[in-house]
Amino acid sequence: MPHIPQIKIPATYIRGGTSKGVFFNLEDLPEAAQLPGAARDALLLRVIGSPDPYGKQIDGMGGATSSTSKTVILSRSIKPGHDVDYLFGQVSIDKAFVDWSGNCGNLSAAVGSFAISSGLVDASRIPDNGIATVRIWQANIGKTIIAHVPITNGEVQETGDFELDGVTFPAAEVQLEFLDPAADEDGAGGSMFPTGNLVDQLEVPGVGTLEVTLINAGIPTIFVNARAIGYTGTELQDAINGDAAALARFEAIRAHGAVRMGLIKHIDEAAGRQHTPKVAFVAPPADYLSSSGKQVLASEIDLLVRALSMGKLHHAMMGTAAVAIGTAAAIPGTLVNLAAGGGEREAVRFGHPSGTLRVGAQAQQVNGEWSVTKAIMSRSARVLMEGWVRVPGDSF
Template identity: 75%
Template sequence: MGQEAKTLPFFSPQIKVPATYMRGGTSKGVFFNLEDLPVQAQIAGDARDALLLRVIGSPDPYGKQTDGMGGATSSTSKTVIIAKSTQIDHDVDYLFGQVAIDKPFVDWSGNCGNLSAAVGSFAINNGLVNPERIPENGIAVVRIWQANISKTIIAHVPVTHGEVQETGDFELDGVTFPAAEVLVEFMDPADGEGAMFPTGNLVDDLVVPTDVVAAGVLKTTMINAGIPTIFINANDLGYTGAELQEAINGDPKALAMFEVIRAHGAVKMGLISHIDEAAGRQHTPKVAIVGGPVDYTSSSGKAILSTDIDVNVRALSMGKLHHAMMGTAAVAIGTAAAIPGTLVNLAAGGVDRESAANGHVVFGHPSGTLKVGAEAKFENAQWQVTKAAMSRSARVLMEGWVRVPGDTLK
């Protein structure tokens, strides 16, 4: 007897979208040219968010992002959209989306400083920069408009024989292999919507529940530079500032405590009106602990001596201690270190860092060290920073198409 053919249920076939998978600094993400996105996703809204969530593999209750391009960490659950710039004297517009791992949302509230290092390379490779601005051999200066926060970023991209040079001998702690150095400058990095110090103070008393600290108050420096960041003295929470990831990420009570602090700090900074809103704004603000320079062994086994660094900083991103340091938080660190009286400056020795160290600070993080510079000045009765700069590297990991089920955009 012949076997009867079965009628299979119809499911929308997959669609493919041109994309590039890139590492920038100590992060990696999926990069898109705006014009390559499906029409529905070329504008901000539910369709765009649905596409990016499916690309990355979120929300994933298992926390692994197995069915997507995400790497199940805040550093690897990222998306970028690049377009020819709508701004005068800029080459490209750069929009960053931090994709939640276990929740169905994309946070558009801030920038990714690490992936900023890859934007210039992507823009050149995809023909978004005027060829006249690209030398045959030398450094291409790519002017980037950071659309999330309405700020300018300048990427200095090495070019050899007319093509982006990605290989080199520049080593970046937190990245396994050396690559070409990319200098990234964050111009006027203070929050464009308000003051650098939203409360008007270099140090604030942040009221928190007594189960966080018995006194119910924490000394904090809250700054809008690079990304809104809340700095806390490490020893006020029982830490040294030299901890590695497991010391905090393996402690659910500690993670919950930091989230409570972050929520209360977000309210005091004026970013949200009630602590309950913090759950829907995971990308900002960041929370970090600072401590004086002490010896420790990095996550790679490298010995970091107290004489190698000015200060230790550990920062949390998307609810977990970062394996290295977010680029935007590094801008906040460099800026705060340059301003006498902040907790970061005091932990670094309380000196006028702009004149003592040419505006640079070297800080320790779980993967090693990083040097960041900032130009700060006191003008018109307030502190201003004209730019912050650091060296990163970037590399294309894969390019082609990313595929998602065709009903994703419905």
């Protein structure tokens, strides 16, 4: 009987921060997938191996977690003052759905190196040795990211001694600056606090009325106190991801918070917006054992944070959520700031399931409105494989 042959598409599999994803140059995609729409989504779903009712993504490049079910499309930037346009697609594991509503802060660490290696950055801007500054336009959310990529002998340096909790091996440090993380696409100062409040009362049927901080910085995030939902803030993945009732409560919080933030009009729409907003719970510092068995001491951190992504507790911390944490911590009165001890601060080190992470943010209040000029953190990135990814020719 006739069969459809596979096609091959140039692609690179890269670890960025504590995530992994399949990277594409826009021009290398099949013509039908070079524009947003059903064909592009269908292609990326097949590349990653979704939807998979078994939840394993065996027949694709995905790793069956939110951190490893990701795709990136890059192109030369059409935005003045930028080198590259960066589009991120979070691929659902068990549903035929690609969420384009937010950024991936972890994979942002790999965008600069891929752009340089793919010839998307003007060669005159890349030193023989030193740091290349790559100006990234994050097309999903209309924001600017500056990546500082180490260069050795004219090529991206990937190896080094920078250690990142949640990543087993050291690598070269890549510093990221998220400029105006709460600005809208035109850079005209979007609403960092959609309700206008640092703390809101959020009524969630079946859960109760919770104090929450609703913030749009890095990625829309709902912060809640750990103790208010029965946790200590020292939990690891197994304590939550195996508890169906707990996951349902978190999803209810996420859906009602999304409505309050104006991201959706009705809670039923939350299922079609899985990537955003995030839900995170915070607590004051405490000793705990990380997922690797490493002891984290209360004296080493400013607060505890646990966050959920795509319906499960994240094994470390999403980069975009780290921006939200750093931003909220810099603003006196938010739940994040209060968990860290209150007061003004420009950086925090927080404990997450895999260890600790430091993130900085510069906040200021003008005419009663808070704004953040930039958030800063360090990640690392490494190419794992490059060549072609293959999919059946009738996949899209």
